[in-house]
Amino acid sequence: MPRRYAAPEGQVIQAFTFALDPTPDQAVQIARFFGARRKAFNWTLDQIRGDLEHFRETGESGTPPSFYSLRKRWNAEKGTVCVNADTGETWWIEVSKEVFADGVKGAVDGYWRWQKSRSGQIKGRRVGFPRFKKRGKDRDRFSFTTGTMRLEADRRHLTLPVLGTMRTHENTRRIERLIALDRAKILGVTVSRQGDRIIAAVRVAVARPQQADVAQPDSTVGVDVGVRRLATVATTNEVIGELANPNALEHRLKELRRLQRQRCRRTRGSRQYQTTATKITRLHSEVAYVRQHNIHVFTTALAKTHGVIVVEGLDAASLLQQKGLPGARSRRRGLSDAAMGEIRRQLRYKCPWYGSRLIEADRYFPSSKTCHACGHVQDIGWSEYWTCDECSSSHQRDDNAAINLARWASLGSVGAPVKRGAEHQTESHSAAGEDTRKGSPTPVGPNNSVRSAA
Numbered sequence: 001m002p003r004r005y006a007a008p009e010g011q012v013i014q015a016f017t018f019a020l021d022p023t024p025d026q027a028v029q030i031a032r033f034f035g036a037r038r039k040a041f042n043w044t045l046d047q048i049r050g051d052l053e054h055f056r057e058t059g060e061s062g063t064p065p066s067f068y069s070l071r072k073r074w075n076a077e078k079g080t081v082c083v084n085a086d087t088g089e090t091w092w093i094e095v096s097k098e099v100f101a102d103g104v105k106g107a108v109d110g111y112w113r114w115q116k117s118r119s120g121q122i123k124g125r126r127v128g129f130p131r132f133k134k135r136g137k138d139r140d141r142f143s144f145t146t147g148t149m150r151l152e153a154d155r156r157h158l159t160l161p162v163l164g165t166m167r168t169h170e171n172t173r174r175i176e177r178l179i180a181l182d183r184a185k186i187l188g189v190t191v192s193r194q195g196d197r198i199i200a201a202v203r204v205a206v207a208r209p210q211q212a213d214v215a216q217p218d219s220t221v222g223v224d225v226g227v228r229r230l231a232t233v234a235t236t237n238e239v240i241g242e243l244a245n246p247n248a249l250e251h252r253l254k255e256l257r258r259l260q261r262q263r264c265r266r267t268r269g270s271r272q273y274q275t276t277a278t279k280i281t282r283l284h285s286e287v288a289y290v291r292q293h294n295i296h297v298f299t300t301a302l303a304k305t306h307g308v309i310v311v312e313g314l315d316a317a318s319l320l321q322q323k324g325l326p327g328a329r330s331r332r333r334g335l336s337d338a339a340m341g342e343i344r345r346q347l348r349y350k351c352p353w354y355g356s357r358l359i360e361a362d363r364y365f366p367s368s369k370t371c372h373a374c375g376h377v378q379d380i381g382w383s384e385y386w387t388c389d390e391c392s393s394s395h396q397r398d399d400n401a402a403i404n405l406a407r408w409a410s411l412g413s414v415g416a417p418v419k420r421g422a423e424h425q426t427e428s429h430s431a432a433g434e435d436t437r438k439g440s441p442t443p444v445g446p447n448n449s450v451r452s453a454a
Ligand SMILES: [Zn+2]
Pocket: 371, 372, 373, 374, 375, 376, 388, 389, 390, 391, 392, 393
């Protein structure tokens, strides 16, 4: 893998995406840029392949492919490569050089990923030799890393090299504000096509907020992410907040299922199939926006408010996943797993910003099926409500899980000093597992009774 750009101390890198509303002229230009990136990518790949063949035949090894050497070669040859076959015109002049550089870089990076995967330097699935990109099969995109990249003060326009100022489909407030306050700096912009939408992903380095003070440093909460509601927030003895799945999301999920059934009935490749497929892509990205926005608002409020936040540990959700669930249900399960991952990811960087502490519970901690009243663990399947076999108290699944997670803070971090604003990850693999199952509920101290809306 190419090394990621490491953020300077005290900064994080975030990407903000916006749909664009280009003018017809700009749309044509963007389409040309997509093609131009592909051209440079394919040309570079061809050079690399040629060099490899030359090496195999003659045994003379040249210099290993590098971005700088290949970009130099490209610049020397683009005059003959970028010629319109019909008109004989050279067209490279109309395209930003950044777009070509991005294509060259893409091919070189692809080569090195393949090379490193072969030699076992990167883990995971084997990476194949990069393939030539075909129009229509390629994920159309290009990136800028230098040149004029600016979000305009009216919060409705993005200015990019060569393309000029483009209207954004949405308000850019979220990020323009940070830039105006000098808390964020643009590192690069990637423009891509998603269905029939043109999307700009603006990559920025964001400085941590200056005020690192949580509102209620003594408050400890557990956060359960569920299927019925997005999240439940509880202290060690009561539920203090619920985050419903937004209506906008519910509505779109329903529509999505309808369209997916419709697509199934249509002939693959037909125009009607394509129409439905385009609608599905658009809905998918809308679902992603709505979810992402909600989760951001939620995690910011949590990190600003509570001293200690406990969430499910890595993979806990997928471990509990049951096979053979009906389609709709497993999809929802998948959504909530993804939401958990995203909430955890955001809390990992937001908690240190505001001085709260994130605890990730042991992945085997049975937060849903442990009775919070007596500590008895029983199998509860998929039911939302259940009654404890031991003490007969009745529970709502998510409420019970959130309370148990809040208690994990004292169970899981026995002996560990509570350091505010310490390292983001405090995974605890102590012997708490056994205690959790059989132990008595944690006594509720004065610290834990703080009420707050998350
Ligand atoms: Zn019980």
